[in-house]
Amino acid sequence: MTGMAVSPATRQLCDATFSYDEAASALSLLDLYAGPDPERVHQAAVRLSGGRLGRLRKWLDEAKRNPETVLWFGESPSDVSADTHAFGVEFINAFLDKHPDTPAVSGSE
Template structure:
């Protein structure tokens, strides 16, 4: 499967979100998403990552399964208050971060 290109506006968003050294890898990760609503999902992924490549990769996996979830968290939904939405994003990112730091589970 060929990697999809990333638009100029999304490249600019990456440049303002990620450290300079991380931008090329962030763009490479984004290029792996070829599902529906590509531009919107790319922007949502960058926002949700908070400039962290590990989060970007985790959110990409979610986008491949359920792009509508990434769009809900990465944009401004109208079905909840901004405060509730912000809490949800912070909670999910904390969950992702905790999962990344957890040691691998040993088989029982």
């Protein structure tokens, strides 16, 4: 299943976030997201990835289950302080970094 086309603004964000060699892969991963609010989810996941494809893949996997979680971490929530939010993002990304990527199985979705 293919998601919504990636917006020009999200393409620019990918170009600014990922290396030249990885930007196309990042766009391909984003294109697979078929859930609600695709542009916001795409941009939140790219910001959260910190330019790492493995993190992007994991944030998009979470977005398939619960897009609101990705939006909360990837945007600026009003229900916590900026420091608390930054700590949460760093904590989750450190957790993701400790769990190696598992290869995606094509045709599994």
